[in-house]
Amino acid sequence: MEATKKMTTSTNQTIDWKLFFNKYATPVLLVILISFNVVFTPNFANINTMWNILIQMTTILLTALGMTLVIASGGIDISVGSVMAISSIISAKSLGLGVLPAILVGLLVAAVCGLFIGLIIAKFKIQPIIVTLPMMIGIRGIAQVTNDSQLLNFDSPAYSFIGTYKFAGNIPVQVLIMIIAVAVVYFISNKMAFGRYVQAMGDNYRASRLTGINTFLVIIGIYVISSALAGFAGIIETARLSAADANAIGKLMELDAIAAVAVGGTPMTGGRPNVIGTVFGVLIIQIITVAVNMNNIPYTYSLVVKAIVIILALWARRNK
Amino acid sequence: MDERILLHMKSISKSFPGVKALKGVDLEVKKGEVHALMGENGAGKSTLIKVLTGVHIEDEGEIYFEDKQIFTNTTLQAQKCGISTIYQELDLIPELSICENIFLGREIMKKGIIDWKATQKRAKEILDDMGIDVEVTSILSSQSTAIQQMVSIARAISINARLVVMDEPTSSLDDKEVRVLFEVIKKLKAQNISVIFISHRLDEIFEICDAITILKDGERVGYSLIKDITKLELVSKMIGKDASQIISRKKSYNKDKMSNENIIVTKNIVRDPKVKGIDIEVKKGEVLGLAGLLGSGRTELARLIFGADLPQGGELYINGKKEKFNLPKDAIKKGMGFCPEDRKIEGIIPNMSVKENITLAILPRLTKMGIVSRKEQEKIVNKFIQALKIKTPHMNQAVKNLSGGNQQKVILARWMCMNPELLILDEPTRGIDVGAKKEILDLIEQLASDNISVLMISSEIEELMHACDRIAVIRDGKKVGELYAEEIGEEAIMNSIAEGHQSFA
Numbered sequence: 175m176e177a178t179k180k181m182t183t184s185t186n187q188t189i190d191w192k193l194f195f196n197k198y199a200t201p202v203l204l205v206i207l208i209s210f211n212v213v214f215t216p217n218f219a220n221i222n223t224m225w226n227i228l229i230q231m232t233t234i235l236l237t238a239l240g241m242t243l244v245i246a247s248g249g250i251d252i253s254v255g256s257v258m259a260i261s262s263i264i265s266a267k268s269l270g271l272g273v274l275p276a277i278l279v280g281l282l283v284a285a286v287c288g289l290f291i292g293l294i295i296a297k298f299k300i301q302p303i304i305v306t307l308p309m310m311i312g313i314r315g316i317a318q319v320t321n322d323s324q325l326l327n328f329d330s331p332a333y334s335f336i337g338t339y340k341f342a343g344n345i346p347v348q349v350l351i352m353i354i355a356v357a358v359v360y361f362i363s364n365k366m367a368f369g370r371y372v373q374a375m376g377d378n379y380r381a382s383r384l385t386g387i388n389t390f391l392v393i394i395g396i397y398v399i400s401s402a403l404a405g406f407a408g409i410i411e412t413a414r415l416s417a418a419d420a421n422a423i424g425k426l427m428e429l430d431a432i433a434a435v436a437v438g439g440t441p442m443t444g445g446r447p448n449v450i451g452t453v454f455g456v457l458i459i460q461i462i463t464v465a466v467n468m469n470n471i472p473y474t475y476s477l478v479v480k481a482i483v484i485i486l487a488l489w490a491r492r493n494k
Numbered sequence: 495m496d497e498r499i500l501l502h503m504k505s506i507s508k509s510f511p512g513v514k515a516l517k518g519v520d521l522e523v524k525k526g527e528v529h530a531l532m533g534e535n536g537a538g539k540s541t542l543i544k545v546l547t548g549v550h551i552e553d554e555g556e557i558y559f560e561d562k563q564i565f566t567n568t569t570l571q572a573q574k575c576g577i578s579t580i581y582q583e584l585d586l587i588p589e590l591s592i593c594e595n596i597f598l599g600r601e602i603m604k605k606g607i608i609d610w611k612a613t614q615k616r617a618k619e620i621l622d623d624m625g626i627d628v629e630v631t632s633i634l635s636s637q638s639t640a641i642q643q644m645v646s647i648a649r650a651i652s653i654n655a656r657l658v659v660m661d662e663p664t665s666s667l668d669d670k671e672v673r674v675l676f677e678v679i680k681k682l683k684a685q686n687i688s689v690i691f692i693s694h695r696l697d698e699i700f701e702i703c704d705a706i707t708i709l710k711d712g713e714r715v716g717y718s719l720i721k722d723i724t725k726l727e728l729v730s731k732m733i734g735k736d737a738s739q740i741i742s743r744k745k746s747y748n749k750d751k752m753s754n755e756n757i758i759v760t761k762n763i764v765r766d767p768k769v770k771g772i773d774i775e776v777k778k779g780e781v782l783g784l785a786g787l788l789g790s791g792r793t794e795l796a797r798l799i800f801g802a803d804l805p806q807g808g809e810l811y812i813n814g815k816k817e818k819f820n821l822p823k824d825a826i827k828k829g830m831g832f833c834p835e836d837r838k839i840e841g842i843i844p845n846m847s848v849k850e851n852i853t854l855a856i857l858p859r860l861t862k863m864g865i866v867s868r869k870e871q872e873k874i875v876n877k878f879i880q881a882l883k884i885k886t887p888h889m890n891q892a893v894k895n896l897s898g899g900n901q902q903k904v905i906l907a908r909w910m911c912m913n914p915e916l917l918i919l920d921e922p923t924r925g926i927d928v929g930a931k932k933e934i935l936d937l938i939e940q941l942a943s944d945n946i947s948v949l950m951i952s953s954e955i956e957e958l959m960h961a962c963d964r965i966a967v968i969r970d971g972k973k974v975g976e977l978y979a980e981e982i983g984e985e986a987i988m989n990s991i992a993e994g995h996q997s998f999a
Contacts, residue, residue, distance in 0.1 A: 193511070366864045367857040370846075374854055377843045384802055384840055385855045385908065386826035445845050 199490035200438055200454040207458060207483070211465045218468060225346055229414070231460035232348040233258070233424070235453065236407035237431040238438075239359040240400030242452045245435050246363070247396050248376040248444030249295065249302035253309035254431060257287050257401045258408030258424030260317040265409050266326050266418035273332040277409055284405020285398050287313055292394035310428070317420035326418040337414030351410065355403070360449040362399075369447065372396060376444025433480075434459050437487040458483060499561075500525045500688050501546075501577075501657055506555035508541055510895070513887065515541040517712045518555070523657065523705075526686040528679060530699045530720070532732055533709035534927040536885060536897035539692055542709070543659055546690075547579045548572040560656075576656035580646045580663055588635035593617035595634050596649045620648045624678045639666040647678060658682060659690045664698055665925045668953050676702050694927050695954075696725050708732055729928055756814065757916050757947045758799060763808030768794040770971035771808070776916060779945040781938060783962035785955065791971040792951045793835055796918045799949070800832040801825040813915075826855060831909025835920040835951070837898070841905045844894035848886050849875045851893045852907045878907035883933065899930030906937065916947045923957060935961050 195202070211218040237254045244251045265280025287309070294305045339347040363369040371392045374382040383389050404424070412418045436442055437458055438451030462483055466476035505518040516538045523529045533539050544550040546557065548566040557564050559575050566572035572579075586595045593614050602612045617630040626644045634642055643663060650658045660679075664672050679689055679702055691703055699706065700720060708716035708731050716723075716731045758776040763769060768791040776782050784792040797803045799810070801822045810817050812828050822832065834840035843851055853860060853871050860870045875889050882903045886896055893904055902922060909917055919938070923931045938948055938961050952958050958965055967975040 365866060367861045367866050368864060370850060370854065370857060370866065374843045374846060374850075377845050378839075380840045381834075381843055382854075384800075384822050384832055384834060386823040387854070388823055441845075 196491055200451055200458070200487060203437075203483070203487050203490065204454050204458050204461075207461055207465075211461065215465050215468050218465065221344075223464065223468070225344070227457075227460050227464050228352070229346050229348050230464065231456050232352055233407040233411050233427065234430045234434060234460060235352055235456045236355055236403045236410075237400075237424075237427055238434040238452050238456050239355055239449065240403035241428075241431040241435045242359065242438070242440050242447045242449055243363065243372055243396050244302070244400045245432070245440050245442060246376045246444060246447035247372045247393070248379065249393075249396065250432065251291070251302065251306050251397060251400050252428040252432075253287070253291065253306040253313055254400065254404035255424035255427035256310050256313035256317065257284050257404040258411070258427060259420045260284070260287065260313050260320070261405030261408035262412040262418045262423045263317050263320045263326060263420040266328055266412055267320065269328055269330055269333060273330060276333065277336070280409045280412075281402055281405050284408070285402045287405075288398035288401025289394060291401065292397035295397065296390045296393040314420070321418070321420060323421055328416060328418075330416070334413050334416050337410050337412070348410065355406075356449065356453055359399075359403075363447045363449050368392065368395060373446050376441075379444075430456075430459055433484050437484055439491055455487075458487065498525050499523070500527075500559065502558040503542070503546065504556045504558065506542065506545055506552045506557075508545055508550060508552050513895075515712050516545070516552075519709065519712065519714050520717075521546075521707055521714075522717075523688050523690060525688060526683050527705055528683060528689045528691055528703045530703040530706040531690055531692045531709065532699065532706060532728065534732055534899075534929050536711075536900070537709040537732075537927075538712040539709055540661065540897075541712075543579065543661055543690070543692070546572065547577055547659060573653060573655075576654070577659065578650035578653050578655035578657070579659040579661065580643065580650060581661050586634055586642060586646055586649075588633075590634060591631050592621075592628065592634055592637070592641075592645050593630040595645055596620065596630075596652055598649075600653070616652070617648070620652055621645075623681070624648060624651075625674055640668070640671045643667065644671075644674070644678075647675075651682070655687060657688045657690065659692075661692045662694070662925050663691070664693055664695060666921075666953075672698065694925070694931065696728065696928070699728075700725065732928065757812070758949070759811040759814075760795075760799060761809040761811075763795065763798055763805050763810070765794060765798055765803060765805045768971050769798060769805070772968070772971070772973050774966055774973065776947050776949050778915075778947055779942055780963045781942050781948040781950060781961055783958040783965040784949065784951045784968055785958055785965050786968035790968045792968045793920055794971075795968065796832070796920055796949060796951055799825070800830055800918055802832065802834075826912070829912075829915035830918065831855070831912060831914040831916070832918045833902070833905050833909065833920060833922055835924065837901050837905065837925075842893045842901050845892050847890045848879070848884065848893050848896070848904055849889040851904050852878055852911065855908050856911050874911050875907075878911055882907050882910075882937065899926040899934075902926060902934065903930075906934070910941070914946060916949065917941060918949045920951045921953065922950065923952070923954070931957075 217223060237258070241251060241254065261280040261284045264283045265276050268276040268279040271279070291305055291309055294300060295302050336347060341347065341350070363372070371382070371387045374385070374387060375389060375392060379389070408424055411423055434455035435452050436455070438453070438455030439448040440446070440451060459480065462480050463476060466479055499522055501521070501523040503519065503521040505520060506516050507518050508516040519538065519542055521531070521542065531539050531542070541550060545552045546566060548569040548571055551567050557566060559577070564575050566575060566577065587598065590598065596617045597613055602609045602616065604612070614630050621628060621630065621644070624644060624647070626641070628637065628641055634645060643666060647658070663675060667675060682689055691699070693699055703720050705719050706717070706723065706728070707714060708728065710732060755778040756775045757778055758774070760772060760774045762771045762773060764771050770791070772791070772795055774795070784795065786792045794803070798805045798819065801820050801824060805819055810819055817828070838844070843854065849871065852875050856874070857866060860867050872889065878884070879886065879889060884903045884907065885900050893901060896904065922938070923934055926934065935957065938950065941948055950958070950961060965977045966973055967977070
């Protein structure tokens with residue numbers, strides 16, 4: 175064993191650089207992106223810009239964290255945007271029950287969506303994209319019907335607290351929410367048996383089954399977590415805006431979430447969930463959106479820029 | 495045979511992160527020669543072949559083919575030079591038909607569209623020449639591993655290869671199929687096509703090969719013509735120790751000592767089309783072998799017992815209690831473990847570490863409130879890495895980077911750490927070199943003496959004779975014979991497979 179370790183020293187420099195880029199492409203890209211904006215985007219290097227980025231990235235981050243587990247298991251969940259919407263509208267509608275019940279009802283609705291999706295995937299062994307596609311359409315539909323496709327305004331300072339509160343007058347509550355969410359999902363992925371099972375199933379499903387992993391429960395667990403996080407994202411967004419709009423909330427969120435996970439380095443074919451990578455991925459996507467905005471570039475162009483950066487990131491960390 | 499050199503690989507070196515796989519290896523293959531490449535797992539055979547065929551690029555060294563230097567940086571370049579490979583893990587497309595697979599990437603075209611008639615005709619010709627009778631339009635995955643391999647060889651032949659590399663071509667074949675393969679190899683020789691032949695079966699090497707190159711730890715430790723070397727010399731060169739240790743011996747076995755407790759009893763277990771009503775008992779602490787030709791239903795039977803597949807009928811008793819056929823996780827709870835035939839597809843989790851692979855099944859026991867105890871985990875892993883002599887730079891190495899024998903040991907460790915009552919081993923030594931093979935057979939013996947029952951499937955009769963107390967012979971989905979250790983002889987088993995004697999007991 176000692177002998178093989180010594181041999182590694184003879185590996186030459188170029189290979190080390192390749193490995194380095196392969197491993198750290200996402201943070202490196204993030205640093206480049208930030209440096210570029212600090213120099214070229216007016217007012218970018220400003221504390222308020224940072225708070226803004228952090229507030230706005232919360233919803234993407236929460237859905238992307240769930241998506242990290244889903245993708246690591248070899249699946250995909252394109253219904254998360256719609257789950258955000260249904261949580262948002264039902265939670266807002268339930269405000270009559272009180273603030274805490276309203277939040278819990280929103281989360282419960284999301285979790286039930288996840289349970290349903292997970293059950294179908296696990297029980298009938300249908301590919302996740304085929305299952306979540308009609309879910310994306312159907313759940314959005316139900317969300318819209320719930321309030322006749324109307325914007326639902328409300329006035330509840332206590333509810334809005336979870337989207338607008340600022341610690342020490344400056345630090346948005348979202349920062350705390352994100353730290354907790356990242357810590358929890360990181361813990362699940364890296365310290366819990368559940369995380370091992372997710373990775374094993376994504377890497378080699380047949381072997382996982384023969385090893386005695388309860389694939390049925392793990393799949394359901396994954397989609398419940400993913401949907402619940404998406405629902406939570408919907409609730410926070412609703413609280414921030416003091417309004418629920420089932421037509422708009424979470425629209426195309428699944429794409430941002432998937433892109434962030436891919437950029438963050440979780441293999442799209444399943445395998446090790448890279449939770450920290452996902453955080454970097456979300457930051458990259460959000461910074462592009464904000465920077466494009468601040469430079470008064472039209473939204474449509476921002477999509478092109480986003481696409482280019484995503485491709486760059488994927489190229490940088492491609493395998494060989 | 496032509497005395498001219500076809501292939502000359504000159505001082506090839508190749509490193510991977512953490513390991514120097516090849517250290518200046520030479521390989522010379524003459525025209526029309528069958529050249530054996532031997533070595534233990536991890537000796538560098540596969541790496542050398544992958545360098546030759548363009549899967550890996552060498553760090554140093556040169557390759558000459560027909561006296562011209564060639565650069566095989568991609569598999570396509572290697573193919574164009576006339577080098578074709580039959581890989582251990584078949585690189586065919588399971589969902590395409592046989593003829594599509596043979597001509598994949600080189601479709602026979604007529605006016606811009608595929609000429610299916612010509613494709614099928616040509617495929618049929620090639621397979622007929624090889625003596626393989628199979629419907630060329632059938633889907634590849636519906637065929638046995640053996641047929642799939644023949645298709646792979648047919649593909650190489652159809653490319654007009656000058657050099658065909660066969661990486662463990664016989665590991666998944668039964669004796670009859672090996673004969674067919676050897677006929678095919680002889681035909682290749684007659685056409686002055688060279689073959690690099692990798693196998694762990696000494697008899698095969700001595701039967702079919704002309705010359706041999708022996709690798710050990712990434713270096714060439716021997717080159718010889720087959721006629722100038724003995725089996726013992728070869729083996730001792732490969733493993734670098736006294737060869738007398740490896741000579742197989744028959745198991746001494748005492749019927750009176752045998753427990754009468756049955757761990758597993760199956761009655762009339764059925765799953766069409768491979769298993770047609772099999773009764774079998776596995777006793778406590780016994781090694782029961784399942785002999786039979788490939789496709790006889792042995793693997794399918796084992797999978798039914800473990801719950802990997804569900805049967806259509808029959809009864810299962812575990813420790814005397816009637817049980818439902820269920821999922822693998824239920825079988826595991828009842829104290830079973832299963833090492834599948836195909837490690838890569840059903841055994842290892844390739845990108846996970848040695849540590850995670852070993853502890854995957856036992857995680858619930860290492861977990862408190864869903865949290866894995868790393869200390870416990872590492873303790874177990876260290877114990878089994880040592881006990882099974884798993885060669886890995888460290889326990890966090892991805893298991894896909896280990897050699898076949900060490901991967902198999904990892905899977906064995908996965909089950910052994912569960913303290914199982916019954917281990918089902920499907921071809922446990924497939925694709926494993928002599929040294930590791932002996933280690934694994936010793937392990938099986940160790941298991942039995944620890945009162946763990948073993949149900950073992952193997953295509954190698956010698957190996958069954960070495961390891962088993964009792965052998966059940968399966969033919970065409972039925973048990974046709976049962977032999978006790980003292981009756982176990984190659985001839986007896988062969989007879990039973992061929993004639994279908996009823997139990998001698």
